[in-house]
Amino acid sequence: MGTNFSMAYNTTSTVDGSLKSSRILAFHSSARWKAYFDACKASSKLLVIDFTASWCGPCKAIEPAVIEMANKYTDVDFVKLDVDELMDVAQEYGVQAMPTFILIKEGKEVDKVLGAKKEELEKKILKHRSSSPTHTFGRSWVGWHTLQQSYSEFQSPRLEARKLESSKARGREMGTKFSKACNTTSTVDGSSNPSRVIAFHSSAEWKAHFDACKVSSKLLVIDFSASWCGPCKFIEPVFIQMANKYTDVEFVKIDVDELKDVAKEFGVQAMPTFILMKQGKEVDKVVGADKDELQKKILKHRPSAPTSTV
16 A cells, blocks of 8 residues: 555555545554554543555545545544455454444444545544544654654555565465365365365456356355455355255355455455356356355245256
C-alpha cells in the first residue's frame, strides 16, 4: 500500500493506487499495530478501524468517504488494516466481510458496521465520538518518531515482495494438490481429509477448469474461503462431506488471498461465500457458514441423476 505512517495529516495511497490527503493511519506490521493499540487503551478517544482488502470493490467505493470523515472528525482516530497483510488481527476481531468498520474506546469494541454503509458509519461515529477533541495519541507516545522513521521499510517494493512470498507460503501450507478426481485436501487447520474438493492456487488453472465447466449442465459449487476465517474452518468438514456425498456435483475451493482476481471477479465480500454455477452462469449464492442453506440450494440445483464428470 506504500503508506507513510505519521501522526497527523499524510498522503495515503488508496486501494486503487491514487493518492489523497488523509489522517488515516495504515499499519502493515502486527507488532506496530499492537504497540499503537496498547497506547490507545489509555484514552477515551474513539478509534475507527477499517478492515479492507485491495481486491474488494465496496472497499474502493467507500474509501473516499472514510478519508473525508477522517479529515472532518479530527477528534477521532482512523486506522486502515489490510486483511491480507494482517490476517492475525483480522482473525482476532472476527472479520468475515470487507469492509468491516470496528469502533473502539479504551481498548473495547463499542460498535461495528459491516459493509460499505456510509450513512450508518457516520451515524455511529457521531454517536460514540467525544463531545470535544482530545489529544492525539502520537504526541504523547514515547518512541513515535522512531516508529515513524523505521516504518519506511514497509514501502511498496519490499512490501509486495513479502506479500508474494507470504502468499506462496500459504499455498505450500495448504498442501493441496490440484486433481480432476478424488484427492486428499488439506483443511485450513492443517489436517488432511479424503475429499472430492478441488483446490486451485493458480488463476490460469482455475480459468481452464471453469471454461471446461461451461459446456456442462453439471452443478459447480465454489467455496471462497480464507485461512484466517473462523467460520470457514467451522464449515469446511461439512463442505467436504457434501462433496463426497453428492458425486454428481463439482466442488471447488478458492482462497481469496491467493486468487484475489477471481474473488474480485465474483464480487466476493464475505467469507465464506458459496457460489453455485451452471454452464458458466451463477444460479445461486450462500453468504456465511450456513450449512442448511447451502445443502438446500445444492439439492435445488443439482441434476436429478448423476451426469458425467466435466
